[in-house]
Amino acid sequence: MGLRLFFITGYAWKVWRRNLDAFLKTYRVNFLPPFIEPLLYLLALGFGLGTYIEAVDGIPYVRFIAPALISISVMFSAFYECTYSSFVRMYYQKTFDAIIATPISIEEVIAGEILWGATRSLIYASLMLPVLIAFGVVDLPASLLVIPFAFLAGLLFASIAMCFTAITPSIDALNYPSYLFITPMFLFSGTFFPLTILPLPIQYLALGFLPLTHVVGVNRSITLTQFSPMIYVHLGWIAVVTAIFFAIAIRLMRRRLIV
Amino acid sequence: MEARPYYFTGGACISAIISADRLEKRFGTLVAVDRIGFEVRKGEVFGFLGPNGAGKTTTMKMIQCISPRTGGSLAVFGMDVDAHPREIKRQLGVVPQENNLDPDFTVYRNLLVYSRYFGIPRAEADARIEELLEFVQLQEKRDVMIDKLSGGMKRRLILARALVNMPEMLVLDEPTIGLDPQARHIIWEKLKSLQALGKTIVLTTHYLDEAARLCDRLVIMDNAKILVEGNPQDLILEHVGADIVEAEYAPDVVACLQDMDMPFETFGDMVQVFTDSPHEVARTLLETCDPKRVLARPATLEDVFLKLTGRTLRE
Numbered sequence: 001m002g003l004r005l006f007f008i009t010g011y012a013w014k015v016w017r018r019n020l021d022a023f024l025k026t027y028r029v030n031f032l033p034p035f036i037e038p039l040l041y042l043l044a045l046g047f048g049l050g051t052y053i054e055a056v057d058g059i060p061y062v063r064f065i066a067p068a069l070i071s072i073s074v075m076f077s078a079f080y081e082c083t084y085s086s087f088v089r090m091y092y093q094k095t096f097d098a099i100i101a102t103p104i105s106i107e108e109v110i111a112g113e114i115l116w117g118a119t120r121s122l123i124y125a126s127l128m129l130p131v132l133i134a135f136g137v138v139d140l141p142a143s144l145l146v147i148p149f150a151f152l153a154g155l156l157f158a159s160i161a162m163c164f165t166a167i168t169p170s171i172d173a174l175n176y177p178s179y180l181f182i183t184p185m186f187l188f189s190g191t192f193f194p195l196t197i198l199p200l201p202i203q204y205l206a207l208g209f210l211p212l213t214h215v216v217g218v219n220r221s222i223t224l225t226q227f228s229p230m231i232y233v234h235l236g237w238i239a240v241v242t243a244i245f246f247a248i249a250i251r252l253m254r255r256r257l258i259v
Numbered sequence: 260m261e262a263r264p265y266y267f268t269g270g271a272c273i274s275a276i277i278s279a280d281r282l283e284k285r286f287g288t289l290v291a292v293d294r295i296g297f298e299v300r301k302g303e304v305f306g307f308l309g310p311n312g313a314g315k316t317t318t319m320k321m322i323q324c325i326s327p328r329t330g331g332s333l334a335v336f337g338m339d340v341d342a343h344p345r346e347i348k349r350q351l352g353v354v355p356q357e358n359n360l361d362p363d364f365t366v367y368r369n370l371l372v373y374s375r376y377f378g379i380p381r382a383e384a385d386a387r388i389e390e391l392l393e394f395v396q397l398q399e400k401r402d403v404m405i406d407k408l409s410g411g412m413k414r415r416l417i418l419a420r421a422l423v424n425m426p427e428m429l430v431l432d433e434p435t436i437g438l439d440p441q442a443r444h445i446i447w448e449k450l451k452s453l454q455a456l457g458k459t460i461v462l463t464t465h466y467l468d469e470a471a472r473l474c475d476r477l478v479i480m481d482n483a484k485i486l487v488e489g490n491p492q493d494l495i496l497e498h499v500g501a502d503i504v505e506a507e508y509a510p511d512v513v514a515c516l517q518d519m520d521m522p523f524e525t526f527g528d529m530v531q532v533f534t535d536s537p538h539e540v541a542r543t544l545l546e547t548c549d550p551k552r553v554l555a556r557p558a559t560l561e562d563v564f565l566k567l568t569g570r571t572l573r574e
């Protein structure tokens with residue numbers, strides 16, 4: 001193993017391409033949710049609840065949550081793609097079995113799935129951004145950086161998701177990480193209120209263990225054009241944790257599927 | 260790799276496409292394949308015949324480089340399966356026991372996406388897919404989703420998919436499992452024409468007529484081991500004899516056979532005498548033992564199979 005784990009060859013992109021093809025085939029159902037959902041949040045929280053909330057750290061509430069909405073969408077799209085959808089392909093459709101009978105190896109299949117999960121994040125971020133721009137709640141041109149960053153953040157969530165997929169006994173058991181990991185993250189990652197109002201230990205917990213905290217941190221810097229050295233901490237954390245979970249995901253999947 | 264890689268047959272040098280020696284596969288404590296040895300030659304149809312759980316699929320998966328062996332040696336195209344999986348898989352066409360067509364795509368797309376896994380350029384793939392659809396008679400179904408295909412069509416599509424990379428060798432695991440007689444005949448016909456094109460074909464089956472009809476050589480597997488190997492006709496002659504005389508089981512018939520010193524076997528409600536001179540045996544039996552009914556018939560692979568693996572039903 002060793003370095004081979006990180007050796008993403010062109011073969012992984014063929015797996016990625018298979019998923020893209022399937023996605024484009026059903027693009028109508030795929031493209032609508034990313035428009036509707038942020039719109040609802042923006043209206044309900046930003047303009048509804050937001051009118052009762054004074055500015056957060058001098059930032060209007062709707063501008064405060066806009067980068068969080070993108071981050072959440074990035075998380076959801078990669079995480080659900082590489083849990084439920086990947087599990088369906090692996091377990092029910094036997095797609096992975098079919099692919100590894102060709103020159104493609106299981107490592108490349110998993111790498112391709114993770115790359116695809118990240119691509120979904122990128123697609124959704126790209127679809128959401130114009131909505132947020134139209135409402136004038138994100139800065140231009142800095143906010144365009146949200147798109148490439150969505151891919152990196154997507155890799156993070158996709159890699160973590162793939163680890164759960166590799167160890168889950170059934171598709172129902174995937175509800176556990178969904179409720180116990182994703183939902184708390186959704187709420188406690190500096191998304192709808194700033195981390196700083198939480199007790200200090202919980203702040204450290206969020207910074208140490210909730211990936212979304214760092215993703216929101218980066219996206220907020222981008223959409224508000226407020227860059228501080230903290231962004232290096234966020235990016236560094238994301239890079240290291242992504243690499244670790246990517247490697248673990250491949251190893252676990254190999255152990256599950258190659259018997 | 261210590262197995263002899265070359266055979267001299269009639270002056271021509273025929274290389275061994277697969278050579279396995281003391282090949283073993285364990286799942287924990289369960290031994291699924293127990294130190295088997297065999298060799299598949301270029302251009303032949305080689306069969307693995309055996310009841311469920313014999314270890315056929317496990318053996319196929321090791322050949323396909325998707326399941327690592329736990330012991331012994333296995334070389335395909337002269338390459339070790341652990342060391343060169345990518346090179347081997349590139350030249351292999353695989354029909355798995357379980358259908359795994361891609362339900363997200365149409366018939367045509369299935370073949371196209373699969374050809375991409377092999378790195379076949381689009382134009383070349385398009386041309387080849389047309390030919391293959393014609394070969395397996397699925398042209399009219401090209402834009403149909405997989406779940407709308409019958410079992411036989413799915414099997415034919417998988418066969419077409421296995422041919423997309425123009426493989427040197429086909430590995431088919433129960434190619435006709437669950438098909439009706441018509442659908443099985445179509446698959447057999449396709450396999451025969453592939454054999455005529457010089458493709459090496461390895462297949463597993465638990466249908467005896469299928470093995471007898473298709474295979475140049477075969478092994479009979481049971482309980483993880485290879486029991487016998489050979490040409491179907493030779494196996495019949497060697498293990499059963501050319502013909503069989505059957506009589507309904509009755510104690511006095513058995514006693515009579517014992518008196519005559521005639522070797523026989525009891526299978527359920529039948530007494531069977533394996534012989535090369537069925538007429539004589541049948542007449543002697545009729546005249547001396549007075550059985551209810553006597554039937555003389557040519558021996559089949561089924562008789563060999565049942566003799567070697569016993570009559571117990573296995574799931």
Ligand SMILES: Nc1ncnc2c1ncn2[C@@H]1O[C@H](COP(=O)(O)OP(=O)(O)O)[C@@H](O)[C@H]1O
Binds near residue numbers: 286290291316
């Ligand atoms: N992944 C696996 N884990 C544990 N046991 C297995 C696995 N695959 C097959 N076996 C066992 O190995 C034996 C041989 O199975 P298989 O090769 O599928 O037989 P066949 O194809 O001849 O029906 C069976 O006892 C089966 O239960």
Ligand SMILES: [Mg+2]
Binds near residue numbers: 315356432433
């Ligand atoms: Mg089998």
